[in-house]
Amino acid sequence: MSEKFVVGYDGSDVAKRALDFAVSRATAQGGSILIVHVLEWSPYSFLTPEEIEERHARRTEELDRAEKALMAPLKSTIAAAGVPVETQIKYGHVAKTLCDVAKKEGATQMVIGRDGDGGLSSRVFGSVAGSLVQVAPVPCTIVP
Amino acid sequence: MTRLVPTAVLAVFFTVFAALSASAQSIDETINGIFASSTGWFVSLIFSNFPGTSFPWIVGWLVVAATVFTVYFGVIQFRAFGHAIALVKGDYSDPNDAGEVSHFQALATALSGTVGLGNIAGVAVAIGIGGPGATFWMILAGLLGMASKFTECTLGVKYRNEYANGTVSGGPMYYLTKGFAERGVGGGRFLAIMFSIFCILGALGGGNMFQANQAHAQLTNVFGEYPGWITGVVFAGIVFAVIVGGLKSIARVTEKVVPIMGVIYVGTALIIILMNYDKIGWAFGQIFAGAFTGLGVAGGFVGALIQGFKRAAFSNEAGVGSAAIAHSAVRTKEPITEGFVSLLEPLIDTVVVCTMTALVIIITGQLISDPATGNYLLNEAGTAIKTVGDTSGVALTSAAFSSSIGGFKYILALAVILFAFSTMISWSYYGLKAWTYLFGEGKGQELTFKVIFCLFVIIGAAASLGPVIDFSDAAIFAMAVVNIIGLYVLMPIVKRELNSYWSRLKSGEIKKFT
Numbered sequence: 001m002s003e004k005f006v007v008g009y010d011g012s013d014v015a016k017r018a019l020d021f022a023v024s025r026a027t028a029q030g031g032s033i034l035i036v037h038v039l040e041w042s043p044y045s046f047l048t049p050e051e052i053e054e055r056h057a058r059r060t061e062e063l064d065r066a067e068k069a070l071m072a073p074l075k076s077t078i079a080a081a082g083v084p085v086e087t088q089i090k091y092g093h094v095a096k097t098l099c100d101v102a103k104k105e106g107a108t109q110m111v112i113g114r115d116g117d118g119g120l121s122s123r124v125f126g127s128v129a130g131s132l133v134q135v136a137p138v139p140c141t142i143v144p
Numbered sequence: 145m146t147r148l149v150p151t152a153v154l155a156v157f158f159t160v161f162a163a164l165s166a167s168a169q170s171i172d173e174t175i176n177g178i179f180a181s182s183t184g185w186f187v188s189l190i191f192s193n194f195p196g197t198s199f200p201w202i203v204g205w206l207v208v209a210a211t212v213f214t215v216y217f218g219v220i221q222f223r224a225f226g227h228a229i230a231l232v233k234g235d236y237s238d239p240n241d242a243g244e245v246s247h248f249q250a251l252a253t254a255l256s257g258t259v260g261l262g263n264i265a266g267v268a269v270a271i272g273i274g275g276p277g278a279t280f281w282m283i284l285a286g287l288l289g290m291a292s293k294f295t296e297c298t299l300g301v302k303y304r305n306e307y308a309n310g311t312v313s314g315g316p317m318y319y320l321t322k323g324f325a326e327r328g329v330g331g332g333r334f335l336a337i338m339f340s341i342f343c344i345l346g347a348l349g350g351g352n353m354f355q356a357n358q359a360h361a362q363l364t365n366v367f368g369e370y371p372g373w374i375t376g377v378v379f380a381g382i383v384f385a386v387i388v389g390g391l392k393s394i395a396r397v398t399e400k401v402v403p404i405m406g407v408i409y410v411g412t413a414l415i416i417i418l419m420n421y422d423k424i425g426w427a428f429g430q431i432f433a434g435a436f437t438g439l440g441v442a443g444g445f446v447g448a449l450i451q452g453f454k455r456a457a458f459s460n461e462a463g464v465g466s467a468a469i470a471h472s473a474v475r476t477k478e479p480i481t482e483g484f485v486s487l488l489e490p491l492i493d494t495v496v497v498c499t500m501t502a503l504v505i506i507i508t509g510q511l512i513s514d515p516a517t518g519n520y521l522l523n524e525a526g527t528a529i530k531t532v533g534d535t536s537g538v539a540l541t542s543a544a545f546s547s548s549i550g551g552f553k554y555i556l557a558l559a560v561i562l563f564a565f566s567t568m569i570s571w572s573y574y575g576l577k578a579w580t581y582l583f584g585e586g587k588g589q590e591l592t593f594k595v596i597f598c599l600f601v602i603i604g605a606a607a608s609l610g611p612v613i614d615f616s617d618a619a620i621f622a623m624a625v626v627n628i629i630g631l632y633v634l635m636p637i638v639k640r641e642l643n644s645y646w647s648r649l650k651s652g653e654i655k656k657f658t
Contacts, residue, residue, distance in 0.1 A: 039243065041242055041243050043234055043237065043242070043246035043248055043249065044246070044248050044249075045249065046249070046252050046253070046256070046396075046399040046400050046402075046403065047245065047249050047252075047253055047399065048253065048396065048399055048569065048573075049253055049257075049470060049473075049569070049570055049573035049574075050573065052245050052249065052250065052253055052470075052473040052474075053311050053312060053313070053473045054310075054311050055244060055245045055473070055475070056244060056245075056310040056311070056312070056473075056475060057309050057310030057311050058310075059243045059244060059310075060310050062243070063243075090242065091242035091243030092239075092242050100239075
């Protein structure tokens with residue numbers, strides 16, 4: 001069975017390093033890459049009436065922008081390097097969504113970056129990397 | 145440039161008020177006088193009694209409708225209760241639709257529009273006039289109202305307008321036109337226009353002036369007397385910043401703080417009730433006895449019943465049609481699911497929150513009764529029950545809470561201001577939807593309404609409670625007159641949706657995702 005790498009990607013420098021790492025491993029092992037971009041979203045947040053009215057339009061815009069700005073350029077460059085690549089854009093809690101995708105798509109490994117910036121908010125709420133270490137359903141590589 | 149115009153208008157307005165501030169109190173009186181005399185006829189029309197009785201026809205209209213829907217849909221409020229909870233929890237939400245408005249969000253936003261001063265001040269008005277017995281009728285009206293809400297919110301989603309840019313507009317004006325056309329019944333367009341007019345008045349009345357008025361009452365209660373127009377101008381300025389200036393951050397903060405305040409309010413009420421646990425049985429005794437005898441209140445048990453029904457309808461807005469506007473933007477393939485979710489609204493609003501307020505007022509002994517007869521004593525005018533310290537409205541609630549927990553009046557003042565503010569923001573949206581239905585979508589039309597809305601904040605804060613509450617009630621009930629006619633005509637459509645959905649749910653065709 002060939003390796004399938006799920007890469008959490010948000011366009012940041014660390015995410016790029018994580019993706020580069022995953023691409024190099026996939027090339028070496030003959031595996032494929034699934035890039036997942038998660039837009040932070042809670043179905044229990046509170047919205048104003050105007051936000052509710054415009055939500056569907058906003059969502060369409062957000063998906064469109066993420067696809068055009070983030071995913072499309074990656075797809076062509078990685079595919080050009082000869083590695084099979086797929087992309088997904090999801091809404092939800094970042095760590096939980098990455099795990100769900102990994103399980104559903106039968107991934108064998110996960111790769112994410114971390115910024116190493118242990119600010120107050122990540123101390124209180126935990127970071128994506130910290131959560132994944134604890135709950136990832138498959139081996140998870142964290143790229144500094 | 146377009147932004148400058150309303151700012152200039154408001155600036156002129158502020159200057160005029162500042163120039164007249166020397167005669168501040170007389171401004172309040174002038175506004176009050178003009179307001180009372182110009183709205184009196186409308187109030188009398190809506191609240192006229194059935195011939196030969198002292199029972200307002202409008203209260204009968206609402207309760208009969210809620211009862212009809214309850215029977216017609218086979219006590220849907222209890223049958224679908226569990227399913228409604230599952231929907232709100234997201235058990236039936238497709239994970240691929242994440243990022244769209246969830247049932248929870250639609251419910252929370254609709255609730256922040258209805259949970260407001262009706263629950264704090266309105267209940268105090270009802271108990272003050274109708275006695276503890278009003279609570280019983282209020283709870284009953286709340287339970288029945290769940291069926292009305294179910295009907296209107298299902299229709300709101302089913303007949304909403306979806307525009308090419310992905311935004312949606314829904315509400316009674318749309319189901320009255322489209323639904324009536326589908327059933328081949330005439331007059332839909334006429335009713336939709338009537339509804340829109342009343343909705344604008346309701347937004348300016350109950351959704352605006354009543355809120356500003358009671359927020360001011362609470363502020364003077366805490367900080368001492370000062371002219372109402374000052375509160376009005378400050379409130380109007382903030383509302384203006386949010387709805388015209390697009391300062392979404394303020395609205396967002398309120399949307400987050402309001403649910404927390406709601407929890408604090410109910411929690412505190414529960415603590416006070418538990419502190420007086422020995423009186424709980426007595427309080428319920430008063431509620432039941434008062435419901436059927438009146439215990440000496442003005443108008444006897446009918447007086448208690450009218451007050452209870454009136455306050456319930458004003459607080460949870462079931463049958464009024466406003467919730468249909470709020471709920472219509474949810475993303476769902478099945479309109480009926482939003483109907484199920486909306487069932488929970490009168491339950492939370494009236495049966496839980498309003499009842500808490502009522503119990504605290506009763507249990508803390510704010511109402512003075514005659515120890516010999518057990519009947520309540522009336523004030524000198526004979527219109528309301530005598531209270532400790534002669535309070536009414538929000539001041540009565542504040543006195544009740546403060547008698548047990550000293551500093552609570554400051555927390556309550558904050559809660560009142562936030563509730564008032566979030567209700568104003570919600571109603572400015574309902575009013576705006578009705579306004580654009582009448583005058584067409586467009587920046588200019590929207591701005592006109594928003595500026596008018598802000599001016600009414602000032603009027604509401606300056607006028608005295610009597611005329612404001614009368615006009616607010618009348619305008620909101622006028623919406624119900626039109627809306628409920630529509631619900632009667634369209635209820636077979638809801639029934640068809642219900643039967644289809646329910647059979648698919650039972651057969652397992654509609655599955656849980658979790």
